[in-house]
Amino acid sequence: MTKDYAVGIDIGGTNTKFGIVDRKGNILEQGRMRTDTHENAEDFISELYVNLSKLIDSHGGSEKFKGIGVGAPNGNYYTGTIEYAPNLKWKGIIPMAELIEKKFELPTKLTNDANAAAMGEMMYGVAKGLKHFITITLGTGVGSGIVIDGKIVVGHDGFAGELGHIIVKPGGRLHKGTGMRGSLESYASATGVRETAIEFLTNEPDTASLLRNYSIDDLTSETVYNCAIQGDVIANKIFEFTGEVLGEALANFVMFSSPEAIVLFGGLTKAGDLILKPTVRAMEANLLPIFQNKVKVIFSDLKEADAAILGASALVWESEH
Structure with a gap:
């Protein structure tokens, strides 16, 4: 059978x-x-x-x-x-x-x-046919999968590719789960966006912002997005900052494995160009000329729930x- x-x-x-x-x-x-x-x-x-x-x-x-x-x-x-x-x-x-x-x-x-x-x-998504790419999941945390020569990189012990935990700002923001300071996950995740919102609102007490209408508990990456599309200055600055941190990290990843594409995935990608544009700008600005304008940064086209099931079944x- x-x-x-x-x-x-x-x-x-x-x-x-x-x-x-x-x-x-x-x-x-x-x-x-x-x-x-x-x-x-x-x-x-x-x-x-x-x-x-x-x-x-x-x-x-x-x-x-x-x-x-x-x-x-x-x-x-x-x-x-x-x-x-x-x-x-x-x-x-x-x-x-x-x-x-x-x-x-x-x-x-x-x-x-x-x-x-x-x-x-x-096997089923935007990276079909690609032999060299990196996926970055921007959700509650930052996950990553690295593919080189058509194979997922797992390292000698099965744990390679934890790009979310690389340090992007030495001595920076505390990551409560790991106790590390300044990791990519503490800035470029949905949780990181929320932390940035709290920081920016505190540091700019005189700037008017729709975000001030929310209690600290109600501040999420989604509320930041909703305020940003209404033209809110601080909300837009939060996405600029997040994209900049992410883009600088992506530049390092590109120079390390020279992928054809970086596929972004997860809740934060719903912000569309608000996150994509500053990310690509910062990535290109931090690449050596031989790497510039060669790597596509694209959003996954798989539904979030589906990608996880499909990937596991693969x-x-x-x-x-």
Whole structure:
């Protein structure tokens, strides 16, 4: 019997999304459940099994499936383990791929969530056909996947490509999750945009701004965007600043791996040109002439929920490509 389908699972800090994917990259059915309500991984997998086995059965049962692919924070491609993920309740090293494989009796592969997104782009998205590119996820944090010669870079231990944690401003803003100062994630994530908003509003008490109508709790990257499109001076400055920091970092990445494209992905990309223009301007300004005007910076065209599921499922078809 032909194995027509794969399962893609995206484990996030709050929610887990899963779907049935065919060989062409169509998500035939999908679902979601909470991640953070489970005190241990075993309980999580039991609930996942209840939800997902219904979908598997409705597509002909497990004999029609080639396997399961999982994208997870701090997921190690080599060992199939989730290791010390700061935004998951389960501490230490969790043999996630092994636990899922046992429960579902299907071959299971696991990788880091950002690498899964890069894989989804390479097989089904704007990076289809590209052999050298970098994906940067601008969400609550900053994730990245690096592809060189058509292969995802995982390093000797499975954890290569943590570009969100590189230091862009030595001694700069404190990153609460890691205790590091001045990392890219503390500036170019949705959380970073919020921090910048608080800083700018405090530092310019006399400048009128629509952002002052919001309480500190209601300040988000989305409120900054809504104010920016209404022409708010401070809101626009926040995006200029964020794009500048991101662009300077991208210039370093370009000089390191000379990609054909950088694919931006995640919630912050909804700001469109407000984030893209200052980013590209700062990137080009900080590149050596041999690298200038060669690298496209593009937004992903995959729906956010879909990219994670597709990327995870792509692990299953990997050996065929």
